[in-house]
Amino acid sequence: MERSQVHNFAAGPSPLPTSVLEEAARGLVNYQGTGMGICELSHRGKEFKGIISGAEADIHSLLSVPDNYSILFSQGGGTSMFSSIILNLLAAHRLSSSNISLPASSYTPPNIDYIITGSWSSKAYSEAVRLCSPSSTSSPTYAIPHIAANTKPTGYTTLPSKEEYKFSSNPAYIYYCENETINGVQYSLSDEFSFPFDMIPSHIPIVADYSSSFLSRPIPHLNKHAVIFAGAQKNLGPAGVTVLIVRNDLLVDTSLAYSKGGVIPTPIGMEWKIMAENGSLYNTPPVFAIYVCALVLKELVRNGGMEKMKEINEEKAKRVYQVLDKVETIEKMKGVVREKKARSWMNVTFEIIEREEDFFKGAEERGLRQLKGHRSVGGGRASLYNAVGLESVDKLCEWILEFSRV
Amino acid sequence: MERSQVHNFAAGPSPLPTSVLEEAARGLVNYQGTGMGICELSHRGKEFKGIISGAEADIHSLLSVPDNYSILFSQGGGTSMFSSIILNLLAAHRLSSSNISLPASSYTPPNIDYIITGSWSSKAYSEAVRLCSPSSTSSPTYAIPHIAANTKPTGYTTLPSKEEYKFSSNPAYIYYCENETINGVQYSLSDEFSFPFDMIPSHIPIVADYSSSFLSRPIPHLNKHAVIFAGAQKNLGPAGVTVLIVRNDLLVDTSLAYSKGGVIPTPIGMEWKIMAENGSLYNTPPVFAIYVCALVLKELVRNGGMEKMKEINEEKAKRVYQVLDKVETIEKMKGVVREKKARSWMNVTFEIIEREEDFFKGAEERGLRQLKGHRSVGGGRASLYNAVGLESVDKLCEWILEFSRV
Missing domain, CATH: 3.40.640.10 (Type I PLP-dependent aspartate aminotransferase-like (Major domain))
Incomplete structure (x- = not known):
């Protein structure tokens, strides 16, 4: 699969910007024309x-x-x-x-x-x-x-x-x-x-x-x-x-x-x-x-710093919690954290009330990856770190709505 | 510069095989067709x-x-x-x-x-x-x-x-x-x-x-x-x-x-x-x-394991110590470790008796990199780790001989 077909919601290790990984891949083999990779250079150089x-x-x-x-x-x-x-x-x-x-x-x-x-x-x-x-x-x-x-x-x-x-x-x-x-x-x-x-x-x-x-x-x-x-x-x-x-x-x-x-x-x-x-x-x-x-x-820094990230990350979390709150009314899925003001912007935990395996299977088919909750708590978890784009968030929201047949 | 133009004698971090770095660069961006890089996958997956x-x-x-x-x-x-x-x-x-x-x-x-x-x-x-x-x-x-x-x-x-x-x-x-x-x-x-x-x-x-x-x-x-x-x-x-x-x-x-x-x-x-x-x-x-x-x-493992590495590494060390012992007789350079049987196969330390800066400058010009001794001891050091090939060793030996005008 190509990177563009995948939406990675891993809780960590988690996605990194494609542009960064591509530059790091070049630096790994030959850092800025030195003829040596970044891992082959002295840390005191x-x-x-x-x-x-x-x-x-x-x-x-x-x-x-x-x-x-x-x-x-x-x-x-x-x-x-x-x-x-x-x-x-x-x-x-x-x-x-x-x-x-x-x-x-x-x-x-x-x-x-x-x-x-x-x-x-x-x-x-x-x-x-x-x-x-x-x-x-x-x-x-x-x-x-x-x-x-x-x-x-x-x-x-x-x-x-x-x-x-x-x-x-x-x-x-x-x-x-x-x-x-x-x-x-x-x-x-x-x-x-x-x-x-x-x-x-x-x-x-x-x-x-x-x-x-x-x-x-x-x-x-x-x-x-x-x-x-x-x-x-x-x-x-x-x-x-x-x-x-x-x-x-x-x-x-x-x-x-x-x-x-x-x-x-x-x-x-x-x-x-x-x-x-x-x-x-x-x-x-x-x-x-x-x-x-x-x-x-x-x-x-190039993308506008913390205020810009705050704006984007707030919007991402808002979209996911909105669909969870919506499907909760028909008892298909619901957010784990009941107190809205204590909800994480970064890690959205949720319960899948029935057909949990179907939810994850359908997610996989749609390129939505690493959505399972931590093994100690189960359920689902969507981590919305900086490298997760709004388009990935929208794909997830679509699938939650489709799965819940709203 | 290209990797092939450089001979890296760093003491660590040190050179890695080019084929490994190239594969790692691919895996960094997309690991085995998962659409995710190796750093973006769960360590428990x-x-x-x-x-x-x-x-x-x-x-x-x-x-x-x-x-x-x-x-x-x-x-x-x-x-x-x-x-x-x-x-x-x-x-x-x-x-x-x-x-x-x-x-x-x-x-x-x-x-x-x-x-x-x-x-x-x-x-x-x-x-x-x-x-x-x-x-x-x-x-x-x-x-x-x-x-x-x-x-x-x-x-x-x-x-x-x-x-x-x-x-x-x-x-x-x-x-x-x-x-x-x-x-x-x-x-x-x-x-x-x-x-x-x-x-x-x-x-x-x-x-x-x-x-x-x-x-x-x-x-x-x-x-x-x-x-x-x-x-x-x-x-x-x-x-x-x-x-x-x-x-x-x-x-x-x-x-x-x-x-x-x-x-x-x-x-x-x-x-x-x-x-x-x-x-x-x-x-x-x-x-x-x-x-x-x-x-x-x-x-x-593919290259023949430890016995094969031993054979190659012994040969690499032998070649460098031989030229050092040779130029020592004309008082240009000499190995630091006087007791031959205690000499390291991996890190060859040497003194440059005169014109030290010229030695390192000439080495740089020939693509011979990271040859300086540790800052605590000075002098020169050639580290001959596994990823250093015989051709790099020979380039170094040539320069030592040329520098010493033997």
């Missing part, structure tokens, strides 16, 4: 340094990242970020002015707050328990993971209301996931389901997993965050690289923290300070993944 | 599962890996392996039959032995000190890093003789680097500079960094190793994936070890047991890098 610094500058400008933040490229995906957040932010807490001079015996492990709104924030919390809070008393406790809100009782079909947030006192950080890829809930831009920044004292670091909505629209209140991270394989590029935006005061020497006592030693590849000091080139980076990200970023 | 299991099977057969080992694909490069070796093997030591029932207060941190033969083994040792042995008494010591041999006094220009090895008693593991990319020393296949397996009791796990010689020739005594790892970006594929071959008894539950006390908690992405149980798909892997590795592996 001028070609790759130009690519990585260009990517950094484009993220800086697309998201209006303030100058007191660093933009880093890391490996290991969101899963490794779950761990490195704990390691780096507990080290920063240990080295803060109120704690640094305490002897290890007087240092009290801090609370760390997690807002659980779906599968990914739940996994992030599990890693906090796993790393910080042993199941026996033989090992030290490094922090007390605290659940500040949890929508699991709703089946993750909505977000917490403002009064449901119960933050602990003075946590080392507060963690949330802006868009839950598997469940299809997303913090909204401005209403009761926006993130409750105003409930949080400004000195508490706020950490956000933006993996599946990064670069799909502007980041509200970016400067109220301490850390924002995103696996590339949604809107940005191929799997294998993770972008980290971190406020510079949180780039700390984890070895110094370890020597003070009361913190977990940090693997060297996970220390943000070392990454930042080396411009994400402390060790060999995932060259090709960063190269493709750089090409995607250039195209985003 | 049948296409990618076929690729990763094929790569695993090819490594298994090319290196005759015994059935009691797992082959894993990891992220974070050799640098992250330095850390994960410490975390996983100290957990395994804590859970060994002689230690598992000890209370934390009676558990003694073990020795861990490092053989230092160049920059990379030196970095691996530094990470052991950094993670296990804090600079103050406020934090626990998790292990005692011990230097079992060290050729730094020679400037890393040879390997230890058998009598120079001083292993500690009953270390949790012994670590070495088979080929030092920066310094150009490599354990030989059979003589006084082969690895001293016979000095080590069989129950001590032996760990080897094979990053820069992996798949260049058979691995001697693979079954005497506990762990072998290799960053892909030398003989195998693009940067961004690391291959780990680990004996199954060392796949341990690091959380259980943490709960016993006396060990460092392991970030979830670094636990080998979880990686193995999930077929290297616990989280999204670096899809493209693994895909290219799989193509390279297929070509290695």
Whole structure:
């Protein structure tokens, strides 16, 4: 089949612009007439340094990242970020002015707050328990993971209301996931389901997993965050690289923290300070993944940046939710997320009430690909990332309407 | 320039076969007629599962890996392996039959032995000190890093003789680097500079960094190793994936070890047991890098496997060292590694005694690329990885002779 016959709704790894892939294919064999492919060039040579610094500058400008933040490229995906957040932010807490001079015996492990709104924030919390809070008393406790809100009782079909947030006192950080890829809930831009920044004292670091909505629209209140991270394989590029935006005061020497006592030693590849000091080139980076990200970023800049993406992505989501709401009335299919303002623009989750296999079979026949929901929840899911065009969205809507015989 | 005009001697990221890159370029845009590129397909779909299991099977057969080992694909490069070796093997030591029932207060941190033969083994040792042995008494010591041999006094220009090895008693593991990319020393296949397996009791796990010689020739005594790892970006594929071959008894539950006390908690992405149980798909892997590795592996199998590569690579190294030894007599250039049997087949390091800049300039003019030594040591370095053909080697030899006016 040709690319033009296929409409790819994968949740990640997900579609990339054809023009980018074609350019990357040329660069893979011969990068800009060097006679060598991009994967065959030194990561410390001028070609790759130009690519990585260009990517950094484009993220800086697309998201209006303030100058007191660093933009880093890391490996290991969101899963490794779950761990490195704990390691780096507990080290920063240990080295803060109120704690640094305490002897290890007087240092009290801090609370760390997690807002659980779906599968990914739940996994992030599990890693906090796993790393910080042993199941026996033989090992030290490094922090007390605290659940500040949890929508699991709703089946993750909505977000917490403002009064449901119960933050602990003075946590080392507060963690949330802006868009839950598997469940299809997303913090909204401005209403009761926006993130409750105003409930949080400004000195508490706020950490956000933006993996599946990064670069799909502007980041509200970016400067109220301490850390924002995103696996590339949604809107940005191929799997294998993770972008980290971190406020510079949180780039700390984890070895110094370890020597003070009361913190977990940090693997060297996970220390943000070392990454930042080396411009994400402390060790060999995932060259090709960063190269493709750089090409995607250039195209985003050319196409009008975040405000333009916001407009298109809002329209795409609106169209799919409209047909789902329509067919719901005749009980054929329905959106999973009942609270409309908590619905994700990026990942539309839906139930097929009867003849589910027929729905997917018909979709395949029409070139609509990778529409199955995550294996942990089933049903259907249409991911509407940046590279999914309006024409693909319309094809999907047509099939939903046809299948439901409306 | 065309690829055919360029001879790429990069130390890594390094050249890949043109046929592989051309196929990968097609797969990047449209993988086997699916209408989607390889980076746009689910890592849990049948296409990618076929690729990763094929790569695993090819490594298994090319290196005759015994059935009691797992082959894993990891992220974070050799640098992250330095850390994960410490975390996983100290957990395994804590859970060994002689230690598992000890209370934390009676558990003694073990020795861990490092053989230092160049920059990379030196970095691996530094990470052991950094993670296990804090600079103050406020934090626990998790292990005692011990230097079992060290050729730094020679400037890393040879390997230890058998009598120079001083292993500690009953270390949790012994670590070495088979080929030092920066310094150009490599354990030989059979003589006084082969690895001293016979000095080590069989129950001590032996760990080897094979990053820069992996798949260049058979691995001697693979079954005497506990762990072998290799960053892909030398003989195998693009940067961004690391291959780990680990004996199954060392796949341990690091959380259980943490709960016993006396060990460092392991970030979830670094636990080998979880990686193995999930077929290297616990989280999204670096899809493209693994895909290219799989193509390279297929070509290695087609071309006659390890015995054939050994024959070719031996010949390539022989030709370069012969001209270096020849021009040395007229004091123009000379090989850095004085002990011939410790010379690397993969990375030939040399000094240019006068007019160094002219040497590199003339090399550039002849299409000979990326010949500079690592910035930490200077001089020249020709890396002769699998994708470097004999014709490139001959071009280099011609230039060395011409430059030296022999």
